[in-house]
Amino acid sequence: MSYPTDRKYTKEHEWITADGTIGITNHAQDSLGDIVFVELPKAGAELTQGKPFGTVESVKAVSDLYAPVSGTVTAVNDALATAPEQVNKDAHGAWMIKIKVKDPAEVNALLSAADYEKFASEEAGS
Amino acid sequence: MGAKMVDFNGWDMPVEYPSSIGCGVVAEHLAVRTGVGIFDVSHMGDIRLAGREALAAVQHISMNDASRLAIGQAQYSALLYAQGTFVDDVIVHRLGDDEYLLVINAGTREKDFNWVRDNTEQFDCKVRNLSDDFTQIAIQGPRGVDELEKLTDADLGAVKFYWVTHGTVCGLSNILIARTGYTAEDGFEIYIPSDEPTSARVWYEILAAGKEFGAVPCGLGARNTLRLEGKLPLYGHEISDTINVWQAGLDRFCKMEKPDFIGRSALEKAKAEGVKSTLVGLEMVDRGIARDQYRVLDDQGREIGYVTSGSPAPFLKKNIALAYLRPEYAAIGSTVKVEIRGQGVRAQVVPTPFYKRPKKAA
Numbered sequence: 001m002s003y004p005t006d007r008k009y010t011k012e013h014e015w016i017t018a019d020g021t022i023g024i025t026n027h028a029q030d031s032l033g034d035i036v037f038v039e040l041p042k043a044g045a046e047l048t049q050g051k052p053f054g055t056v057e058s059v060k061a062v063s064d065l066y067a068p069v070s071g072t073v074t075a076v077n078d079a080l081a082t083a084p085e086q087v088n089k090d091a092h093g094a095w096m097i098k099i100k101v102k103d104p105a106e107v108n109a110l111l112s113a114a115d116y117e118k119f120a121s122e123e124a125g126s
Numbered sequence: 127m128g129a130k131m132v133d134f135n136g137w138d139m140p141v142e143y144p145s146s147i148g149c150g151v152v153a154e155h156l157a158v159r160t161g162v163g164i165f166d167v168s169h170m171g172d173i174r175l176a177g178r179e180a181l182a183a184v185q186h187i188s189m190n191d192a193s194r195l196a197i198g199q200a201q202y203s204a205l206l207y208a209q210g211t212f213v214d215d216v217i218v219h220r221l222g223d224d225e226y227l228l229v230i231n232a233g234t235r236e237k238d239f240n241w242v243r244d245n246t247e248q249f250d251c252k253v254r255n256l257s258d259d260f261t262q263i264a265i266q267g268p269r270g271v272d273e274l275e276k277l278t279d280a281d282l283g284a285v286k287f288y289w290v291t292h293g294t295v296c297g298l299s300n301i302l303i304a305r306t307g308y309t310a311e312d313g314f315e316i317y318i319p320s321d322e323p324t325s326a327r328v329w330y331e332i333l334a335a336g337k338e339f340g341a342v343p344c345g346l347g348a349r350n351t352l353r354l355e356g357k358l359p360l361y362g363h364e365i366s367d368t369i370n371v372w373q374a375g376l377d378r379f380c381k382m383e384k385p386d387f388i389g390r391s392a393l394e395k396a397k398a399e400g401v402k403s404t405l406v407g408l409e410m411v412d413r414g415i416a417r418d419q420y421r422v423l424d425d426q427g428r429e430i431g432y433v434t435s436g437s438p439a440p441f442l443k444k445n446i447a448l449a450y451l452r453p454e455y456a457a458i459g460s461t462v463k464v465e466i467r468g469q470g471v472r473a474q475v476v477p478t479p480f481y482k483r484p485k486k487a488a
Contacts, residue, residue: 030145031130033130033141033142033150033151033347034150034151034152034440036415036438037413037414037415037438055467057415057438058151059151059152059347059351059437059438059440060141060142060151060347060350060437062415062417081413088145
């Protein structure tokens with residue numbers, strides 16, 4: 001799996017673009033399995049880097065979503081409420097929220113696609 | 127096979143097989159409901175009781191009435207502590223005049239065997255732990271019979287649900303074939319020698335033979351959602367050493383009129399006192415998934431019980447759960463709340479099992 005280079009990644013398996021669009025990685029959706037439920041904050045909510053901002057559930061498990069950086073939610077992908085399986089089908093296209101990034105330096109400090117890919121493959125033990 | 131593995135009571139077990147081969151919990155679950163799914167359940171334990179007083183021993187340690195079993199018949203039962211709570215649930219197979227096989231859970235294998243051995247010492251009967259001798263493979267689903275027929279000379283049509291036979295399977299003679307399972311579906315469980323080359327060969331032969339019926343390998347994830355739809359209890363969840371038979375609603379497998387058995391007098395007393403909690407089925411009304419150990423609340427926010435197993439139900443396409451509730455809240459149709467991340471999410475008490483397999487047309 002190759003990871004898009006137009007965005008940054010976290011060790012908690014989220015991705016974020018420079019304009020503040022956030023989702024989870026292909027590795028994350030693959031580890032979770034069939035995703036059946038996505039719970040996201042409302043527009044206007046404040047995110048703090050490293051703190052949970054939502055929940056994603058597969059058939060077998062519940063996982064928190066962690067804010068890659070701090071910021072304010074400006075848009076939410078409501079389509080995921082009724083079609084959470086979109087995340088399985090296209091994790092890097094199925095965005096979850098958009099935020100107004102508080103400090104762009106926080107984004108720049110995150111993992112590059114190559115570094116994340118290395119991290120994810122080590123975690124998967126492959 | 128690229129399966130995601132998990133440590134399950136010391137066993138390296140597949141949770142689910144990869145989506146690249148058409149698997150994943152949902153796909154595996156649906157295969158069992160509509161076609162056939164294959165489970166490696168070699169972690170299950172097997173205890174053999176044989177000898178002149180084997181029946182008396184089985185009667186003493188289990189709650190169902192083993193004297194009703196014909197040779198080749200099996201029954202769901204449980205081993206109980208003197209308090210009427212669960213050592214484990216078991217399937218008791220009668221294999222011969224004086225020979226019984228108890229199939230037990232993985233997590234409780236050693237505990238179960240020691241308990242059975244210690245509580246049958248007074249009987250003229252040999253107790254052997256055969257857990258390491260067999261690999262158990264489950265072939266589950268409406269097409270399971272068609273698939274297994276390709277691999278055996280046994281007359282499977284003559285084997286009713288909860289009966290066993292012996293036959294040649296994948297070239298191995300005298301294999302125990304039981305029409306049992308843990309999926310609330312028709313199916314078979316076969317017991318083959320546990321050496322690795324044999325187990326692996328049979329596993330891949332079964333998978334290959336099932337191709338035309340859409341067979342997929344299934345992991346623990348699907349096993350759990352399948353048994354939940356069918357309200358089949360799981361040790362440590364719906365049954366445990368603190369839950370008794372009446373609470374768990376397993377009355378029909380507990381034969382109080384048979385000769386004395388361990389736990390009977392405590393159960394008699396418990397029946398007279400009435401239960402303080404009872405197992406119910408919940409279906410989520412609002413958006414949310416109940417999970418194990420979540421609290422159940424009344425409309426005032428007071429705790430009235432807890433969830434023992436909860437999950438999306440892949441075949442029913444609902445979010446369901448089993449929960450222990452105080453009896454006054456347990457009526458079918460009652461609305462309760464499940465506490466999910468601090469929020470009370472509405473759920474309704476519904477009839478169980480959630481799923482019943484369709485009766486075959488005669």
